[in-house]
Amino acid sequence: MDERVLQILIDSFMKILMAGIRVTIPLAVLSFLFALIISILVAVIQYANIRGLKQLCRFYIWIIRGTPLLVQLYLVFYGLPSVGIVLPAFPAAVLCFAINEGAYMAESMRAALEAVPKGQLEAGYCVGMSYWQIMRRIILPQAFRTAFPSLSNSFIAMIKSTSMASTITVSEMIRQTQIINGRVYQSLALYLEVGFIYLMFCTVLTWLQSYGEKKLNAYGGAK
Amino acid sequence: MIDIRNVTKSFDDFGALKGVSLQVEKGDVVAILGPSGSGKTTLLRCINFLEIADGGTMVFDGETFDMHSISKKDISRIRRKTAFVFQNYNLFLNKTVLQNVTEGLIIARKVNKEEAEKKAVAALEKVGMADRLDSFPSQLSGGQQQRVAIARALATDPEIIYFDEPTSALDPELIGEVLSVMRDLANEGMTMLVVTHEMNFARNVSNKVIFMENGQVIETSDSKSFFENPKEERTKLFIQTIQSGRE
Ligand SMILES: Nc1ncnc2c1ncn2[C@@H]1O[C@H](COP(=O)(O)OP(=O)(O)OP(=O)(O)O)[C@@H](O)[C@H]1O
Numbered sequence: 001m002d003e004r005v006l007q008i009l010i011d012s013f014m015k016i017l018m019a020g021i022r023v024t025i026p027l028a029v030l031s032f033l034f035a036l037i038i039s040i041l042v043a044v045i046q047y048a049n050i051r052g053l054k055q056l057c058r059f060y061i062w063i064i065r066g067t068p069l070l071v072q073l074y075l076v077f078y079g080l081p082s083v084g085i086v087l088p089a090f091p092a093a094v095l096c097f098a099i100n101e102g103a104y105m106a107e108s109m110r111a112a113l114e115a116v117p118k119g120q121l122e123a124g125y126c127v128g129m130s131y132w133q134i135m136r137r138i139i140l141p142q143a144f145r146t147a148f149p150s151l152s153n154s155f156i157a158m159i160k161s162t163s164m165a166s167t168i169t170v171s172e173m174i175r176q177t178q179i180i181n182g183r184v185y186q187s188l189a190l191y192l193e194v195g196f197i198y199l200m201f202c203t204v205l206t207w208l209q210s211y212g213e214k215k216l217n218a219y220g221g222a223k
Numbered sequence: 224m225i226d227i228r229n230v231t232k233s234f235d236d237f238g239a240l241k242g243v244s245l246q247v248e249k250g251d252v253v254a255i256l257g258p259s260g261s262g263k264t265t266l267l268r269c270i271n272f273l274e275i276a277d278g279g280t281m282v283f284d285g286e287t288f289d290m291h292s293i294s295k296k297d298i299s300r301i302r303r304k305t306a307f308v309f310q311n312y313n314l315f316l317n318k319t320v321l322q323n324v325t326e327g328l329i330i331a332r333k334v335n336k337e338e339a340e341k342k343a344v345a346a347l348e349k350v351g352m353a354d355r356l357d358s359f360p361s362q363l364s365g366g367q368q369q370r371v372a373i374a375r376a377l378a379t380d381p382e383i384i385y386f387d388e389p390t391s392a393l394d395p396e397l398i399g400e401v402l403s404v405m406r407d408l409a410n411e412g413m414t415m416l417v418v419t420h421e422m423n424f425a426r427n428v429s430n431k432v433i434f435m436e437n438g439q440v441i442e443t444s445d446s447k448s449f450f451e452n453p454k455e456e457r458t459k460l461f462i463q464t465i466q467s468g469r470e
């Protein structure tokens with residue numbers, strides 16, 4: 001590899017990494033937390049069969065899963081201003097990612113809720129607990145454990161999806177790379193580099209995921 | 224203490240209970256016997272409102288309830304005075320042994336944690352499980368899980384405990400430990416309504432036997448006369464079948 005390219009890689013590495021730490025990760029973490037809240041609400045509403053709201057949840061999932069994330073981002077960032085709603089790029093991205101991933105995670109959560117044996121609810125009733133007490137203390141924790149692998153996968157996917165925020169001017173890693181590349185024209189080297197940084201992030205997360213799964217299995221074990 | 228009249232329950236067109244009545248007095252140990260599909264489980268589930276009956280009345284501690292149109296509030300009031308032991312234990316899988324027993328006290332009855340744990344440990348000692356407080360259900364044998372389930376039932380000081388075939392899911396060598404706990408309870412005067420296939424329990428521990436078939440009560444009598452001189456032809460046949468099956 002020639003020396004100039006090596007120097008470019010060294011100079012850009014910290015810049016891109018810092019964009020990752022300052023923007024990509026906060027963007028993913030915030031979006032994920034909101035997505036988690038949305039998914040729990042949407043899944044529980046369906047599981048508890050709350051009339052009216054349940055239909056609304058199915059509608060939400062239908063719309064979100066049936067349209068591209070990119071369209072959702074463009075609508076919120078470039079479309080909404082024309083009806084007077086102007087969101088800065090970062091919050092717009094968080095909003096879209098949370099709503100988008102929330103729909104997928106809601107389906108995992110719902111499947112996990114439905115996998116909790118029916119007898120758990122009945123046993124709860126028989127010791128005198130109310131539906132919502134049983135939901136909060138017995139059913140949701142068990143469902144969460146079942147859903148953990150798929151929720152972790154969603155988080156890892158989220159890290160990569162944040163790259164799309166570059167299309168609405170959020171200065172995360174891809175946008176940083178584009179800016180640098182605009183000066184030095186080293187697409188191959190720079191995109192290999194940013195790909196490598198994503199890979200590092202995701203590898204760490206994969207470790208955390210298997211650690212978490214072991215931790216959850218340690219108590220409780222099989223169903 | 225409990226007087227149930229004319230409970231009916233259908234699933235689609237199938238009549239699972241066709242007008243069942245029964246009485247339980249304080250201190251009674253009532254065994255419900257009958258072939259598979261006769262409606263025993265459905266009866267217990269209707270009595271504790273896990274299933275809502277199509278009709279029937281219940282007198283519980285002198286108060287009369289319509290079993291079909293009973294309010295949620297009354298259901299939870301009655302449930303606080305009762306406990307249920309399931310065939311497949313249904314311990315809370317995400318809770319330890321101790322937490323399984325304290326949950327109904329701390330969360331449903333707002334007992335403070337310290338007192339709840341004291342009660343729970345006492346109940347677990349009674350069933351011989353006080354040395355496994357921090358185990359999870361998945362780490363216990365079926366017999367151990369069922370004993371914890373009995374402790375969970377006991378801890379709330381119920382006026383009556385319903386058992387639905389508490390030993391049917393157990394390996395033969397584990398049945399004895401659960402039955403002996405139930406025998407102790409009976410001797411202490413606990414009121415129990417027990418669906419069972421254990422004839423020795425029905426004969427030696429229970430004082431009353433109810434024999435069901437096809438969603439109806441065929442015969443109700445004290446357990447001695449049930450086994451020694453059954454009134455109904457159908458009952459005689461049932462006892463014969465059981466005895467030939469055993470011996
Ligand atoms: N949820 C349900 N939906 C439809 N049919 C049901 C349901 N629950 C019970 N039944 C039917 O009602 C009848 C009585 O069932 P039940 O479980 O009460 O019998 P059981 O006496 O407890 O039998 P076993 O000894 O096998 O436990 C059976 O024919 C069963 O198929």
Ligand SMILES: [Mg+2]
Nearest residue numbers: 263264265388
């Ligand atoms: Mg049954």
